[in-house]
Structure formats: structure tokens, C-alpha cells
Amino acid sequence: MIPHRVPRVLRLGPARLTAGLDHTRRLDLPAHRTLHGEPTTRDLDTLVSEVNEVDMRGRGGAAFPFGRKLRAVADAAAGRECVVLVNGAEGEPASSKDAMLLVRNPHLVLDGAILAAEALHAREVVVATAQGEVGESSIAAAVAERRAAKVAGASESHIQIRVVGIPERFISGEGGALVRGVNGLEAVPPGRKRRAAESGVDGLPTLLSNTETFAQLAILAELGPERYAEVGTSKEPGTVLLTVSGGAAHGAVLEAPTGTPLAHVLDLCEAEIGDGVLMGGYHGAWLPIDAAKTAEISREGMKLAGATLGAGIIVPLGETTCPIGEAAKVTSYLAAQSAGQCGPCRLGLPDLARAMRALAEGTGSTDAVRRAVRAVERRGACFHPDGTARFVLSALDAFENDIALHLEYGSCGRPIRGVLPMPETNDEPDYRLDVDWTRCQGHGLCAHLLPEFVDLDDYGFPSFRPVPAWMAKEARRAVEMCPALALRLARSGGGTRVRPAHRLAPSR
Structure with a gap:
């Protein structure tokens, strides 16, 4: 499986997670084994010891200690079945690192997941990824490559691997939402907090972590703790994957040692800082220009600067947008x-x-x-x-x-250029409000409920602006609450009208 287009990769320092990607769009199983070899199985105590020696943390944003996750799942399972779940459902529009790994280096992710599964005596590995994207096809092809190698007599793990596509939404990568999606439910947070380590996939104890976390685990097993810690800071050894976009001339997924100055990353990508740099994505924080010039790429460095590293998202704003x-x-x-x-x-x-x-x-x-x-x-x-x-x-x-x-x-004089990455929204139609002038009595309640989309004339009668899809629920509420039952909601360009649920009963 050779993808036609792949996420661009850059690096500062040694290539670990991105090794070999200068010369090929995707590492298949033979190329991966030539470059990284086959990992040696570890028992749980050995794996936890190595992970703790380098203080490996989850790379999905929460930075939870991975060794504690391993222990928690092992304790919850207590000899019963458990599952390893790879979170590749990257719903954050400003992040591409998971997609890069799944598309270009899927076997590194699978090596790490299988190492954890073997140490935990897990039933299976489940890889959850964005449904219908290239990453889903690539990881499915990687699983097929391993099955073929196993049939041919190559030494491949007996662990079963399953790929599950999840509808892509911003919240679909949240742990509880991901577990629900894999279990066949709507991929939204469950409302009540449930630890996946205790009850996850099929109700079993589940080791849930991000795609990069498992790739890092494979690199740790390949290099050993001492060599792994040769780059990075003493408190946060190793490298980190960063997604740089926005006002960068060369947007890319970039691998860099922790402790690298943020300014070096921005220079390599020829990025204009402008009014600030967004760190950590759309649940992250903005760094003003002075802080961005002195900040370092690490959890500790970002905290000192007033931001968060999160999932490694860096979005310089540039100077030409509002x-x-x-x-x-x-x-x-x-x-x-x-x-x-x-x-x-x-x-x-x-x-x-x-x-x-x-x-x-x-x-x-x-x-x-x-x-x-x-x-x-x-x-x-x-x-x-x-x-x-x-x-x-x-x-x-x-x-x-x-x-x-x-x-x-009323304005800063600059247009909104859409520098901050957003997903495609072609399937999200705008709506319009229509009014039945034979009923409308100019109460003005619709303008009170939807002040951004309803204007009143001097007599209290409304005129309307298009309603975006994300405000459709609020527009329906205005339709329902119209005292004269005069409002209707329809999709722009035609379509089914949404009538009030409490409309008058037909005459008998």
C-alpha cells in the first residue's frame, strides 16, 4: 500500500520516529524490519522498569505516566483478559502527527502496541483511527502485511490486531468517546468518568494511549533506556513529534529533541509569529511573541512560558490575518x-x-x-x-x-484568512429562517434568542441572515418559541423545512 500523498516530515536532530522517511512515502514491513529490526518481547516488570527509567508519558496531550497505565491495567485484569487500544482518531484539526505515523510508519506503532500487549497477556490490539481516511487504509494494510509474513513463516506475534474506523469529530479522540466508538456506540464522551484501565473495550481492562506513545515505546525497546536518553532533556528524554501549520511557509510534522528552542522550530518552517503562537491545539493556549521567542519544546518549558505542549501542536498566527x-x-x-x-x-x-x-x-x-x-x-x-x-x-x-x-x-483592518486549520465542512449546510407574514405579529422574541442572525426594523418585524449549521439547534429553539408560530427553518438552497413541534392541529 503506497499512498499517493503523505504528510510532510522535517526534523531537528536525530531521526527516530521519522527514520527512513526521507527516501520513501511509506515503510512496508520488510523496510521497517531492515531499519528497526524485530523487538524482543519483555515481561511486564521489565517493560515497566524501562518505561519508568525514561519517565515516558502519553503523547496525546494529558502526559499521563505510561508505566502507571501499564500497572493499572495489569492490576485490574489480575489474570483476566485485557485489551490494548491505540488512539489514532485524531479529531484535532491542527494536528497531523498521528496521521503521519499511521500513513508513513504504521509498523512502528504496531510494534509498540504488540510489546505492551505481550507484556500484559492481552487478548488483542485495537487500532482506532479516523474513518475513511488514508491512515485507516495504511494501518489495515500493515496488519495484512503481518498476517502474510506469519503465514510465510516469518517470526511475527500471535497477538490479534483489529482496526476500527471512528467518525472524525473533535471530541472523538477523548478516551471515553473512543471506547464508546470501538464498542459500537456513538463516539462521544460518556458523561460519567470511567477509567479505561478498569472497563474499556468490551468492558475489559484496556490500555489506552496515543499513536505516538506506542511508537515511542517501540523506539525505547529498540535503543534501550540509556541510548534513548542520549537526546532531549534530563527530565524529559527523547524526541517529540510536532505539527507546525498556520503562518508557516513549510507546514509539516517535525521531529525534534525535547529542549529544542521553539524559535528553531519556527525558523526551520519559515514561520511568521505575528501576534502569537498557539501551543497545544484548540484546547491549548496562545503564547505572545516575546514568550514564543524564548520558550523551549518540553512540558516544563511550555509551562514556564505560560502554555502547554499538549499533543505537540504549534500554530504561528502570522501577520496578515485578524x-x-x-x-x-x-x-x-x-x-x-x-x-x-x-x-x-x-x-x-x-x-x-x-x-x-x-x-x-x-x-x-x-x-x-x-x-x-x-x-x-x-x-x-x-x-x-x-x-x-x-x-x-x-x-x-x-x-x-x-x-x-x-x-x-469595529475592526483591526485585517481580514480573517482562515490561518487556523479547520476541517472540511461541505456536508454541513447553512440554514435560513423563513417567516409567514400572515402570522408574524412583531413580538421580537426571535431577535432576542438569535441576535446575531435576526434584525428588527422600526416596527419590530424581523429580517434574517443565514444561520450556520452549528447554530441550528438554537434556531430550532427560536422556531419552537415563536408565539405566533410564524417561523420556519430550512436548509439554504432548499430542502426540508423544520416546523414547530407544537403547531396547531388541523381543523376537523
């Missing part, structure tokens, strides 16, 4: 991506998105945004509201000067 407009656009996206299972997600995030849009249009205030943040912070059933709140608050701090221009002049 900072607060970009932030407002992402906030709207995050509001649309919620599971809608709790008040902070269903009501609070749309309110926060409206407050950010008003700020970008020069009609809002930072106080209104902060009030909306307080309504969602630490109140959600999952981390999505908290992550969104962090993103918004850091934008208020980083773009203070730009916000002042918007509030004084």
Missing part, C-alpha cells in the same frame, strides 16, 4: 463539536461563541466573554468546555491590543 476573528471562528467550531449532553456544552458554548463573534465585530466586550467563560468552566461532563475556555481566555490576554482596535473601530 487574530480575534480567527479565535472567534475556532470558538464557533468548538461549540459545534460538543456532544451537547450537558448544559455547559449545549447552551454555554454557543453563548461563548456568540460573545466572541460580537467581540470580533466590535459590538461586544471582554467582560461578556469572561462571563460566558465562567458559565462553562469546571461545569462540564467532560473536558471540552474547560479546554475551550482555556483557548478563549488565552486569546483575550494575547490579543489585547487587537481587541482594543476592534472595540474602537
Whole structure:
């Protein structure tokens, strides 16, 4: 399986996770074995000892100690069956590192997952990836390559491997959502926190970690702890995968030793910092230009700078786009991506998105945004509201000067160029509100419920602007609450109209 297009790779320092990718689009099994060899099986104590010696942490963003995860699953299983689950369902639009590994170096991921599975005596390895993407095809082809090698008599593991495609959404990579998706349910957070180590795939104890984590485990097994720690910092040895996009002339997945100055990464990618650099993705935080120039690529370095390394996402903003407009656009996206299972997600995030849009249009205030943040912070059933709140608050701090221009002049004078990566939205139609003028009595309630999309004339009668898909639920609420039953909601360009559920019964 040779993909036609692959994520671009750059590096600073030695090539480990990206070794061999200069010369081929994808490493098949023979090429992988030539480059990395076949890992030697470890028992659980040995594997945990090696992992703890280099303090390996999960690379999905939470940085949880991997050795503790291994022990937790082993203790929960206590001789029963367990499962290893690889989280490759990368729902974060600004990240490409998981896709790069699955597409270009899938066998390194599988080596690490199988090492963990053999140490835990697991029943199977499950690789969850974005449904219908090249990564799903590549990892499925890698599994087929291993089966063929096993039939041919090559020394390959007896562990069963299963690939599961998950519909791609921002929240689909959350641990509980991923487990639900693999179990055949909707891939949304379960609401009630359940540890995968205790009950995950098919209700079994499950070792759940990110794609890069398992690739790093394979590299650790290949090099041993001492050689693994030859690069990086003493507290965080090894390399890290970074996704650089936004205002970078050369967007890429970049491998660098921990401790590398952020400025070196930005220089290699010919990136303009502009008003700031987003670190850690859309649940991360903005670094202003001065902090970005001195920050180091590590968990500790980012914490000192006031940001988070997260999943290694770096998005320089550049100088030609509107900072607060970009932030407002992402906030709207995050509001649309919620599971809608709790008040902070269903009501609070749309309110926060409206407050950010008003700020970008020069009609809002930072106080209104902060009030909306307080309504969602630490109140959600999952981390999505908290992550969104962090993103918004850091934008208020980083773009203070730009916000002042918007509030004084209505704009900073720069267009919103869409520098921050966003997924394709062709399947998300806009909606329109229609009114039955024979019924409308000019109550104005629709303008109160949807102030961004409904304007009232001097007599209180409404005119409408297109309603984006992420606000469809709020528009339906306006339709339901119209006292005169005069509103209808339809897809732009035609389509089925959404009528009030409490419409009048037909005459008899």
C-alpha cells in the first residue's frame, strides 16, 4: 500500500520516529524490519522498569505516566483478559502527527502496541483511527502485511490486531468517546468518568494511549533506556513529534529533541509569529511573541512560558490575518463539536461563541466573554468546555491590543484568512429562517434568542441572515418559541423545512 500523498516530515536532530522517511512515502514491513529490526518481547516488570527509567508519558496531550497505565491495567485484569487500544482518531484539526505515523510508519506503532500487549497477556490490539481516511487504509494494510509474513513463516506475534474506523469529530479522540466508538456506540464522551484501565473495550481492562506513545515505546525497546536518553532533556528524554501549520511557509510534522528552542522550530518552517503562537491545539493556549521567542519544546518549558505542549501542536498566527476573528471562528467550531449532553456544552458554548463573534465585530466586550467563560468552566461532563475556555481566555490576554482596535473601530483592518486549520465542512449546510407574514405579529422574541442572525426594523418585524449549521439547534429553539408560530427553518438552497413541534392541529 503506497499512498499517493503523505504528510510532510522535517526534523531537528536525530531521526527516530521519522527514520527512513526521507527516501520513501511509506515503510512496508520488510523496510521497517531492515531499519528497526524485530523487538524482543519483555515481561511486564521489565517493560515497566524501562518505561519508568525514561519517565515516558502519553503523547496525546494529558502526559499521563505510561508505566502507571501499564500497572493499572495489569492490576485490574489480575489474570483476566485485557485489551490494548491505540488512539489514532485524531479529531484535532491542527494536528497531523498521528496521521503521519499511521500513513508513513504504521509498523512502528504496531510494534509498540504488540510489546505492551505481550507484556500484559492481552487478548488483542485495537487500532482506532479516523474513518475513511488514508491512515485507516495504511494501518489495515500493515496488519495484512503481518498476517502474510506469519503465514510465510516469518517470526511475527500471535497477538490479534483489529482496526476500527471512528467518525472524525473533535471530541472523538477523548478516551471515553473512543471506547464508546470501538464498542459500537456513538463516539462521544460518556458523561460519567470511567477509567479505561478498569472497563474499556468490551468492558475489559484496556490500555489506552496515543499513536505516538506506542511508537515511542517501540523506539525505547529498540535503543534501550540509556541510548534513548542520549537526546532531549534530563527530565524529559527523547524526541517529540510536532505539527507546525498556520503562518508557516513549510507546514509539516517535525521531529525534534525535547529542549529544542521553539524559535528553531519556527525558523526551520519559515514561520511568521505575528501576534502569537498557539501551543497545544484548540484546547491549548496562545503564547505572545516575546514568550514564543524564548520558550523551549518540553512540558516544563511550555509551562514556564505560560502554555502547554499538549499533543505537540504549534500554530504561528502570522501577520496578515485578524487574530480575534480567527479565535472567534475556532470558538464557533468548538461549540459545534460538543456532544451537547450537558448544559455547559449545549447552551454555554454557543453563548461563548456568540460573545466572541460580537467581540470580533466590535459590538461586544471582554467582560461578556469572561462571563460566558465562567458559565462553562469546571461545569462540564467532560473536558471540552474547560479546554475551550482555556483557548478563549488565552486569546483575550494575547490579543489585547487587537481587541482594543476592534472595540474602537469595529475592526483591526485585517481580514480573517482562515490561518487556523479547520476541517472540511461541505456536508454541513447553512440554514435560513423563513417567516409567514400572515402570522408574524412583531413580538421580537426571535431577535432576542438569535441576535446575531435576526434584525428588527422600526416596527419590530424581523429580517434574517443565514444561520450556520452549528447554530441550528438554537434556531430550532427560536422556531419552537415563536408565539405566533410564524417561523420556519430550512436548509439554504432548499430542502426540508423544520416546523414547530407544537403547531396547531388541523381543523376537523
